[in-house]
Amino acid sequence: MHTIPPDLLRVARMGWHVLPVRAGSRAACFRGAVDHATTCPDTLARWAARWPGCGWRVVCGPSGLFALDVDRPGTHAADGVAALSALVRRHGPLPPRPMTRTGGSGGAVLFFRHDGEPLRGQAGYPAPGLDPHRGRQAVTIPPGTHPATGGAYTWRVPPWEVPPPPIPRWLARLLAPAPDPAVTPAPRMVADRAPGVLMRALHAVCDAPPGMANTTLNARAYTLGRWCGAGMMDLTQARDTLLHAAQRRHIPMPEARATIRSGLNAGLRNPRPTGRALP
Template sequence: MTHTAPIPPDLYRVARLGWHVHPVRAGSRAACFRGAAGQATCHLDTIARWCARWPGCGWRVVCGPSGLFALDVDRPGTHAADGVAALAALVRRHGPLPPRPMTRTGGSGGAVLFFAHRGEALRGHAGHPAPGLDPHRGPQAVTIPPGTHPATGGAYTWRVPPWVVPPPPIPPWLAALLAPPAVPSRPVPRMDGERMRGTLMRALHAVCDAPRGMANTTLNARAYALGRWCGAGLLDPATARDMLLHAARLRNIPPAEARATIRSGLGAGLRNPRPGG
């Protein structure tokens, strides 16, 4: 028989909102079982079973499956940086934050602010976008009521519960500050005309000068080599194919055999492009 226990009212409300939660050991951030974050759920029957198995445990919400972005705002005390002052400075510079759910953390009395995450690319590293601010998204999790802080024993409470004020979209200025840095695009080297002609002519001579019985094998090898250039965007596949067909005619390779060999070699090369020029 499966035993269940009453779900704490605040936890029941967030689960009904679709927030995916999992239990942590009382006074700790350690999950009650291995892989708990990956099994976080909003299913009430499962949560009730967890409540029965670990009475008095704390709870964390996993951001990704809950559709949430959480901003942890540290207050000096148990933390070195003043996230409250940092966030206030950002708001003065960029504009106000919309009404949003917010907890009071059980440590220094800081806060966690909740927003709806709609797929924006966001950094999740502590100290962004300023010291004392810790963003959480994707598989990351934050503690919610009911629960206590592992260092101070202070209780987590709701300042603004999500069943009163739903999570709003992330303000555009905050999303912009948290956007991952752009990866500079590497310029694609272009094969100049002289280099292209040399590459094609080497393929032509290799096929024409191949030892007896090795013409088709050489054609395949040269098609693969040219295909790698094509895959890197340095050579036009049609140009490579035409040169290889010309080489095959000069070497008297049967047309159907040549076309099949060239198609196979070029295709394999295209799937394995050269890493650079």
């Protein structure tokens, strides 16, 4: 256990699920690492001994975290610091929270408690230069180095001094996913094919290889969303089938709901032609 970096052990004891990444990189040291992120000191000690000098990332979903990456211009195109300052002036202050200093670039990552609020995870929300992270997304924490600059990540405000506060309501509101588009009724002849399509989606998620369950869930949600967008399937039935599959595969429900919502919405925006068969 003596090989574990002290600050890493402290966050693990707080329930932050972490994984090792290659030195000077964001690439995990082994395949499927996101699904094996842990708080277990014995596992962390084995990883630290196997990959000495590696960096570390925290996976937001199992840690109950939402992280907001704030970019600085120079290594990034947009000025996230200015964008966040403008949002704070418009909507209100941010509460005290844990915060890192991004290695070499001068940016920061702000940590908040995630209580299951539906949030976007796309870069550039709620403004250019701001990158939200939740669910299976991971962010680098100390000790680690920036892959572009080689600078070390450090704690500006460590979480053992200031615990992650709830996400401010105004920030959660700005990051809320777009509402589901309306779906036209399905033609009878095409709708009769829907049960088989739904069952194939269910089995695909349940039988996905280790480390691929959430990726498969997203892909199948996109496929079913295309059917719903073409009026070939009931949206509620598609969503319920995917949720059932996620539950059977033991994907955490907040993470599953966000993945399903994102995949369905993407599919709804790209409806499939009614004459094509599902591969």
